Amino acid sequence: MNSRHPPGASAFALMILLCAIWGFQQVTIKIAIDGISPVLQSGIRSLVGLALLMLWARWRGLPLLQADGTARLGLLAGALFAVEFVFIYAGLAHTTASRMIVFLYTAPCLTVLGLHWCVPGERLHWRHFAGIALAFAGITAGFLGESGSAAGTFLGDLLGLLAAVGWAATTVLIRASGLSRISASKVLGYQLAVSAVVMLPLSPLLGEAGITRLSLPVLLALAYQGVIVAFASYLAWFWLLQTYLVGRLMVFSFLTPLFGVAFGVLFLDDPLTPSFLLAAGCVAAGIVLVNLPQGKKA
Incomplete structure (x- = not known):
């Protein structure tokens, strides 16, 4: 298996950019939901990303369809990727967005535990676990505090936790299996293809209204999800998975x-609360703690 090395400044900068891209996606989902149902959005997003990926692979001469013995693992990774989003969208019908964020973002914690146990090169020390715990504690205090202990959210919270398990399992599978030896483009291709096949027919089965109104903001928001998120950002993310020690990067996902x-x-006039500032401080401190240089042994 290819060796991985600790991330440096360029990897940190790329990871922060990816987190910003994924964070802005929430705004575009809210904009596009005025004209396109959320699960259908996810399916279209994957389909657009897959089409662009095929063009990218053709331009770069990458053999996406060549048999290399990873089909079963790739389909499994794609299924986990799709199931994660099914749980997220289904769970949001039974819990608040703030609670969903808290339970979904147990995924980085689960991921580093899985990597620690399954991938020898990803062993972490107490300082790394402490930094991840601090960042998660900040997210919990900042977001769960906004919604309080809402009644009747058990099912939605459980689905959020299952989505986190799916996210973590996908990352660990890619890093610990033969998928780590193939191109990032092919890994992404597996996930976009399976999620498109699952999400597009799932939307009407869930009773979604589908496409109700197309406007320029809706189309631009959907294009952002397909071009920037599903194609460009995920391609960069899977490249990071294959290049660096993932445990050091996962804390940035907070x-x-x-x-x-x-x-x-900034864009939707949402209120800025003290709990958000607390969460931001804890996450920043956790990131620093995880990525402090390791002291030399005597």
Whole structure:
């Protein structure tokens, strides 16, 4: 299996950019939902991303369809990817967005535990676990505190936790299996293809209204999800998975909901609360703690 090395400044910068892209996606989903149902949005997003990926692979001469013995693993990764979003969208019908964020973002914690146990090169020390715990505690205090202990949210909370398990399992599977030895483009292709096949027919089965109104903001929001998120950002993310120690990068993913809130304040006039500032401080401290240089042994 290819060796991985600790991320440096360029990887940190790319990861922060990806978190900002994923955080802004929440704004575009809210914009596009005025004309396109959410699960259908996810399916169209994957289909657009897959089409662009095929063009990219053809331009770069990458053999996406060549048999290499990874089909079963790739389909499994794609199924986990699709199931994650099914749980998210289904769970939002039974819990608040703030509670969904808290339960979904147990995924980085689950991921580093899975990597620690399954991938020898991803072993973490107490300082790394402490930093991840601090970042998660900040997210919990910042977002769960906004909604309080809402009644009747058990099913939605459980689905959010299952979505986190799916996200973590996908990352660990890619890093610990033969998928780590193939191109990032092919790994992404598996996931976009399976999620498109699952999401597009699932939308009417869930009783969604589908496409109700197309406007320029709706189309631009959908294009952002397909071109920027599903194609460009996911391709960069899977490249990071195949290049660096993932445990050091996963703590950055806690920035995503913070970016989501910040963009909501900027573009949707959402309120800025003290709990958000507390969450931001804890996440920043956790990131620093996880990525402090390791002291030399005597």
